[in-house]
Amino acid sequence: GFSETLGTLLPSSMVISAMQIATPGIDRPKMPRELYFLCLPIIAASLWFSIATGFVEYTIMLVGGILLFSGIARSVSVFQVKLAGFIKSNSALYHLAMGAVHGLTNVGGALLAVFAASVYPTKEEMRYTIAYYYFAFGVLQCATLLLTFSGNALVKGVLLSAIAAIIYIAVGSPLFRKLRDLEYNRAMSVFIFAYGAILLGKGLV
Secondary structure (H helix, E strand, O other): OHHHHHHHHHHHHHHHHHHHHOOOOOOOOOOOHHHHHHHHHHHHHHHHHHHHHOOOOOHHHHHHHHHHHHHHHHOOHHHHHHHHHHHHHOHHHHHHHHHHHHHHHOOHHHHHHHHHHHHOOOHHHHHHHHHHHHHHHHHHHHHHHHHOOOOOOHHHHHHHHHHHHHHHHHHHHHHHHHOOHHHHHHHHHHHHHHHHHHHHHHHHO
């Protein structure tokens, strides 16, 4: 079920995020207050709702469509500027939507990637922001799973997190160092578009 899958994945995500946050000598932008006062509370509430009601993931196709549009928009400089302006001027609303989507479906990370890539110019700031948010998301989601007695899969997830850490050290970290800011930005656009296509495809099957 949803809670079992979540419990298996969360520890790996948190371990990798923690390693990225702790990387020495990187830029660490200040995190927006909307993360703490809007995004995290709505994640807890929507995750509890999802576990309590067996919520069907109706929002996945909508998220997929949004990501496809965002991936295309980020490939055109004029639209990229407008997308960044929209997200910055509607930060509170965006954080509420991102929190609700992540709590209900666990695919809010893709919306987080759009946010980070639109607001921060360098790859270090983007990665730090995504890692910080993901770690905060993970702590809250683990606590919610435990409080709702749905955290049995966390044990398996903790064991798998060691493998995830080794893979990150061997592949992810060296690859990140090789990419320039522009290349990383383009890779983010491809990731956002591909993620959207996968979600749409999953919803249509």
